[in-house]
Each structure stands twice: as C-alpha cells, then as structure tokens.
Amino acid sequence: MKVGIIGGGAVGLFFAASLSQWFPVTVFTRTQEQAHTIQTKGIKVEEAGELSVRFPEAAPMDQFSRHAMDCIFIAVKQYQLPAILERLKESSLSPALIFLQNGMSHLTVLKTLPHQHLYVAAVEHGVLKSDTADIHVRGRGQTKIAVFRGDERAISAIVEQAAPSFPFEWKADYESMLLGKMAANSVINPLTAVLRVTNGELISNPYYLKMAKTIYREFSSVFANKLSAGAWEEIVHICRKTAPNRSSMLKDIESKRPTEVDAILGYVLSQAAEKDLKLPALQALYYMIKGLEYKEAE
Template sequence: MRIGIIGGGAIGLLFASRLSGNHSVTLYTRTMEQASIINRDGLCLIENGESRLLTGIVSKAMEEGTSSEDLIIITVKQYHLSQILPVIERIQVPLLFLQNGYGHISYLKQLQSPVIYVGVVEHGALKHDQNTVEHTGLGITRVASFKGSLDQLSLLDEKINRFPFSKSGNYHSMLIDKLVVNAVINPLTAILSVENGKLISNPFYYQLFQALFEEISAILELPNKMGSFEHVKSVCFATAENRSSMLKDIDNGRKTEIDAILGYILSEAKRKEKSDCVTASLYKMVKGKESQGG
C-alpha cells in the first residue's frame, strides 16, 4: 500500500519508520530542509538503546503537494491542521487523523474524502533531530471511523512487529477517553515539572489530580466516572518515569497543545454552564509558561 504521512514530528517519524517495512511510505514535512535530510541520510529509529537506519522512505515538503496514495495519515499537532487544510480538503483517498483533544473533529466536516478515520496513539516517541526518532514506549494505535467503513483500512488486519493497531467502534468515546488522560496528566506535570508517576505518589499532587479529574468528569459528563478515574491512574502507573509531551514542550520553549486539550473542555464548560475553576486556572498557568518560552 502507498501511504502518505503528513508531519515530520515525533509521531510522523515513528509511523514512517514502523510502516515502511510493509508499505511504500512518503513523508510530507513542513520544511524542504527536513525532507532533504531524510532523502539524503535516511531515517534513524532508536529502540532499546539500539539505532537502525531506514533508507527506503521518500520525503517531500508539504508545499510540493501530495502524490497518489492509498491512505494519508495526518500526524501534525491540532493547532497546525488549519495550515494543511488547503492541501487535503479536496483529497478523495482515505484519511487518518492522529491528533490529541477533540477540537479537530470540526475540521473533518469540511473535507471531501468519503472515508475519514480518527485515531489515538498510545506509543511513546521522542524526536532527537530532523531524521531521528526514538520509540520510547510500546503501545497501540486505536482507530475509529468518522465517515466510511473501517473494513477498508487494511492496517487493522496487519501484524506489524511492535506496532499494533486496533479497531474502536465509537470515535467519540475513544477520543474522550484519551482526552481525559491528557487533560489530567499533561497540564499538571507541565506546571509541577514532574514525571507522570509523581502525580500519584506525592499526596499533595494527588489531591490536585483528584480535584482536576472531578471537575473534568462533571464537565464532560463521563458515563463511567470510576472506570475513567482508574484508567487515568493506570496510565500514570504505566508511564511513571515518563515526562509528558506538554512538559517537554514547556521545557523546550515550544507551543503546547493546551488549547486542543483544556481549551476544548473549557468551551464545553461554558456551553453547559458548568464550574471550571481548576481547569481554567491550570489553562492560564500553562499559557503563561508557554508565553515565556518555558
């Protein structure tokens, strides 16, 4: 299968490296410089301390436009989606969106493709440089249909080593489950500057963890509040030594995904006239850190 991957960040590089063994992959990057480096030097995948150089991946700058693909995977951050809409809005091939949050769903309604999927990525990935990515944590990619049938997505039936895909029946519940995890863990770790596990092991941080979850669960009207709470805790335990992506963004002076994550929850609180004191406070703290470049 010919697969196009839009986005040269950690997730884009990870997907390009993992899928290139089974498919013809073209990676579309924001800059010509990154595309040139990958075409010249290949893509380096680091796993368990070992590096592997992959040379079969073609890379192009987004300004060149997409080619003839059977599937296009969009891995850019949610706040970059508006910039690539002119490139993908008339595309007729299946599209798979891998963004955090829920706000990107509104973008999908503008697209002409008859088949649109959304997914959540539970792998850990760290971009070291323009053509090097480290697979820092094994997980799964869950995929649901926004429009069209999941039966057309052959990736769900493949057995890609250490890179599984699974089918989800309802995109809304799938995205909300991931949103709750991101909304509780990411802002708190970014502000407190701690690894994920500290949110549970430190009793004072755990009180903040509980208060934020309580407020978010009320805003989103979670149908299984206790199950959701235990799920967020389990993610903290499973990734106890990890530094969240939002904390890494703050540390490196990058724009965060706070608008895609807490921004959506705040808009829901306003729409439903729900209390949002804790969420709003954390949102302002992260935005303040972000505006100072860390």
C-alpha cells in the same frame, strides 16, 4: 496501498519507519532539508538500545499535490492543522485520512472536509525525536482507531498487515475513544507542566494526587455519561507506567514551544460552557499554561 504521512515529527517518523516495512510510504515534511535527510540517511529508530534505519520516500509539503496516495496519516500538532486542512481541501478527495492528534478540537473541522473516509486515532506509543530524522521509542503501545466518516474497509489492509508488531485496535465509538485519552492528557499534561514534575510524581505526592483528582472530577462532570467506568484508574495506571517520563506539555514548555492546551483544556472548557458548568480548577490550570506560553513567547 500507497501511504502518505504529513509531518516528520516524533509520531510521523515512527509511523513512516514502521509502515514502510510493508507499504510504499512517503513522508511530507515542512522543510526541503528534512526531506533530503530522510531520503539520503533514512529514519534512525532507537528502541531498547537497538538501532534500525528505514528508508521511506520523503518530499517537502509544497510538492504534496504531485503525489497520489491511497491513505494519509496526519501527524502534525493540533495547532498546525489549519494549514494542512487547506491543502487537503484543495487536493484529491480520494485518499482516506487518518488524524493522529491528541485532544478533540479537530473534530469540528473534520466535518468540513469533503473526503469520503475519515478516521481519528489515539496513539499510545511514546516517541521522542532527538534530531532531524532520529527518533527514540520510549514505550511501544498500540494505536486505537475509529471511523469518523465512511467505513473500515479503506484502510483495513494496513490494520491487518501491521499487526502484531505495530498494532492498531478498532474502536466502535470515536468520541469515547478520544475522551479516554483526553482525560489522561487533561489531568497529567498541564499539572506536570505547571509543577515541573514527572508523571509518576503526580501519584506519589499525596498533595499532587489530590489536585489530579480535583481536575479529573471537573473533567468528568462535563463528559459523565460518555467516560468509561475505569477512566480514573486508567490515568493512575498511565502515571505508574510512565512514571519517569515528562509529559509532552512539560517538554513543550521547557523547550519554549507552543503547547496543545487549547485542543485539550480549551476544548473541555468550551464543552463545559455549552452546558453552563463551571470548572474553577481546570480554568485556573488553563490560564497558567497560557501564561507560561505567553512568557516564553515574549
């Protein structure tokens, strides 16, 4: 089973380092420099003070079509997907494709891909990248995965082999799986980015908690019948479990990088518009994040 990973960011490097224990893995990077560093120095993984180094293959993305893969994990940010989708449409149709993005705006474009086996996933690991090929595992969880098109068989070898140290969990319904994750990302990410607070402060400060509940109420008005009963409790649990962490959106704003707000709140607002629903607090939050992005881009 030849595994390809597109994107040598925090998630891509973690998947590459983990899966290369059992499978031949090639990481496709945006730059030649990063591919060279991975080839020569390996991927350094720090977890709970322990350091390990793994040596998957690596190649720049412009050599992608020269490689034959059985399955490919796509680990770029939502807004980086269009360029990747073009490459995937031009290349072989045979590999199974697994999309690891937060948010849900990619679902519409996935339908346009000709591939037989498509999967979406909700990554519950927390990983940081500190240098070209250096990552830090800040919370080892699991990867929930669901079939978008095709069946489970094309990647069942990976799911079975990687357990228990790098677990995957099959979910029957991709929409409710991604919605659960998106509920947390819709409430926690933009609020922490605007307020510049850790995930834990959202529930320890009673006024921030009221705001979080308001955002959740608006979110659930759009997806009411598809959200699981314990979705709010799960968000509170994530805030508690990741209390000292800064959300990825807060880190993106602080590092002057674009955020995934369009794939998260933008998607929620587009679904609300289709149902003629107004979400005033969530809409305001969306404009605040877009405004912060605009300010940093100036």
